[in-house]
Amino acid sequence: MAATRTQSTTNTPVLYLAFELGWTEWKLAFSTAPAEPARLRSIAARNLDALQQEIAKARQRWGLADDVPVRSCYEAGRDGFWLHRWLLQHGVANVVVDASSIEVNRRARRAKSDRLDAAKLLQQLQRYHGGEQKVWSVVHVPAVADEDRRQLHRDLLEMKSERTQHSNRIKGLLAGCGLAAEVNDKFEALLPTLRTWDDQPLPAELHRRLLREHQRWRFVSQQIKDLENERARRIRTEQEPANDQVRRLLELKGIGRNSAWLFVMEFFAWRQIRNRKQLGALAGLTPTPYQSGASSREQGISKAGNRRLRAMAVEIAWCWLQWQPQSALSQWYEQRFGGGNSRRRRIGVVAVARKLLVALWRYLETGEVPAGAETVDWRVKMGGRKHEPSVN
Numbered sequence: 068m069a070a071t072r073t074q075s076t077t078n079t080p081v082l083y084l085a086f087e088l089g090w091t092e093w094k095l096a097f098s099t100a101p102a103e104p105a106r107l108r109s110i111a112a113r114n115l116d117a118l119q120q121e122i123a124k125a126r127q128r129w130g131l132a133d134d135v136p137v138r139s140c141y142e143a144g145r146d147g148f149w150l151h152r153w154l155l156q157h158g159v160a161n162v163v164v165d166a167s168s169i170e171v172n173r174r175a176r177r178a179k180s181d182r183l184d185a186a187k188l189l190q191q192l193q194r195y196h197g198g199e200q201k202v203w204s205v206v207h208v209p210a211v212a213d214e215d216r217r218q219l220h221r222d223l224l225e226m227k228s229e230r231t232q233h234s235n236r237i238k239g240l241l242a243g244c245g246l247a248a249e250v251n252d253k254f255e256a257l258l259p260t261l262r263t264w265d266d267q268p269l270p271a272e273l274h275r276r277l278l279r280e281h282q283r284w285r286f287v288s289q290q291i292k293d294l295e296n297e298r299a300r301r302i303r304t305e306q307e308p309a310n311d312q313v314r315r316l317l318e319l320k321g322i323g324r325n326s327a328w329l330f331v332m333e334f335f336a337w338r339q340i341r342n343r344k345q346l347g348a349l350a351g352l353t354p355t356p357y358q359s360g361a362s363s364r365e366q367g368i369s370k371a372g373n374r375r376l377r378a379m380a381v382e383i384a385w386c387w388l389q390w391q392p393q394s395a396l397s398q399w400y401e402q403r404f405g406g407g408n409s410r411r412r413r414i415g416v417v418a419v420a421r422k423l424l425v426a427l428w429r430y431l432e433t434g435e436v437p438a439g440a441e442t443v444d445w446r447v448k449m450g451g452r453k454h455e456p457s458v459n
Contacts, residue, residue, distance in 0.1 A: 080131055081196070084122065084159070085188035086141035086150075087181045088112070096185035097125040101193045105186045115153065122159075140192045142166040143206045151208055162195070164188070167371065168204035213337035216309060220329050223294050224375065226287050233284035240277060244269065254281050298328060303449060309336035312431055317445035319430070319437070321390035324448065326383045333376050335431055343425040351377045352421040368417060377420075384420035395438035396422055 080099060087094035090112060097106040106125060110117040122137060137159045141150065143166060154161040169191065171177070194202045209217075234250040241248055245264045248257055258277060261269055269277070302313055302324070309331055316327035340346050347353045351372030357364050370377065388397050396419060404415030426437040436442065 080129075080135050082122070082125055082129070082131060082135055082137045083189055083192050083196075084125070084137055084139040085185050085192055086139065087185040087188065088141055088144065088146050088150075089181060090145075092181075093118075094181045094185040095121055096182075096189040097121075097128075098189055098193065099129050099131070101190065101197070105189050107182055107185065119157075136160060138192065138196055140164050140188055140195075142169070142188070148208045148214065152211075162192075163206040163208055164191075165204040165206055165371075170202070207338070209337050216332045216336065219294060219298060220325075220332055221375070223291065223298075226291050226294070230284060230287045230291065233280055233287065237277060237280050237284065240273065240280070244273070250281070250284060252285070295324075298324065299449060302328070302445075312336060314445045315431060316427065317448050318442045319391075319427075320441045320443055321387045322383065322427075323386075326379050326386075329375060329379050330427065333373060335428065340428060343428075346425055346428055347421050348372060350380060350421070350424055352380065352417065352424065380420040380424050381416060384416045384423055387419065387423055388416070391437075391440050394440045396426065398439070 083098050085096040087096075093110050093112050093114075095108045095110065095118070097108070098104075106128060108121050108124075110121060125131075126133065126135060139154060139159050139161045141161070141163065143163050148163065151161050151163050169188070191202050237250050237254070238247070241261075246261055248254065248261065255278065258274065258281075259268070263269065268274070301310055302317075312331045312335055313327045316322050316330060317324070334349070338349065340349070344353075348369070349372045351368060351370045351374070353369045353371075355366040355369050357366050368377075387394070388400060391397055399422075400415055400419050404412050404418075407415070423437070429435050430437060
């Protein structure tokens with residue numbers, strides 16, 4: 068799906084196009100050469116007919132033939148990848164750019180507008196196709212099916228966060244009356260029995276609000292349960308390669324359904340990873356040293372990669388230390404960080420997360436089990452019997 072970068076020459080005419088995508092309006096910046104002022108145009112957002120007309124007008128403006136190649140770019144964001152796919156289908160060599168990798172002026176106050184952003188993107192697009200590979204980071208666009216597989220666990224994460232919000236809101240309202248109670252399915256029956264500091268029932272409006280909040284909590288909880296059941300069904304029965312990878316990860320102690328599904332659907336099922344350094348960079352688990360003259364310090368991990376994967380990798384690193392104490396990775400952690408204070412141990416867990424991510428990648432690619440790790444039958448983790456018939 069990704070467009071390939073080709074170095075342009077002065078003998079080959081090319082039309083460059085940069086998008087600044089807004090909700091109601093799109094800014095378009097056209098040019099054919101780096102030294103040429105940008106031709107700026109505005110169209111209604113998502114108006115593809117107007118976009119085709121502007122591309123045709125830009126060709127006429129510079130006297131270009133209809134078959135002259137068009138190279139474009141836009142920042143990754145809310146609009147996703149549908150525009151990228153449409154552009155490729157219509158013969159435009161598009162790239163989707165990581166917004167955080169775009170160069171900006173380091174002054175605290177700098178002029179910023181959609182027109183300036185589009186012109187800046189256009190300049191960097193020309194530099195990129197001129198041979199500057201590191202001018203920005205290009206997003207690897209997933210296939211439609213790969214992108215669709217990510218919806219289940221992302222929705223599940225959002226709903227769990229929403230359920231926590233409802234629970235915390237209920238507890239906060241009760242705390243304002245000097246009360247505390249567990250938020251569960253029995254909360255509605257418990258509510259009439261609660262008494263304030265002066266042995267009075269809860270005020271009527273507060274009582275009704277708590278009931279409405281709990282109904283929302285219960286609705287979200289049911290949706291979470293339905294999604295978890297759907298995920299379990301797919302793991303047990305579906306024969307797709309991605310689900311096979313999930314089952315293989317589940318055979319390692321310390322890896323559960325949430326982590327195995329997220330690792331595969333968010334990363335391993337569609338990413339073409341070349342080496343461990345690239346893997347660490349994609350997860351945002353690479354160090355960021357700072358050296359200037361005699362000053363030298365470490366600024367922590369980059370956090371430039373997939374935030375969902377990174378959070379889960381750190382969480383699973385703790386689980387790995389607990390459930391795989393005899394593994395080589397756990398032994399390394401104990402020797403290097405086990406005797407340190409809590410801050411040193413937390414730093415060590417991030418290192419474990421990166422090493423474990425590499426080990427899991429190798430395990431899925433080559434079948435090499437992490438050194439010293441224990442394995443179990445994946446059916447046991449799914450609530451089945453160890454020797455029940457295979458899904459294959």
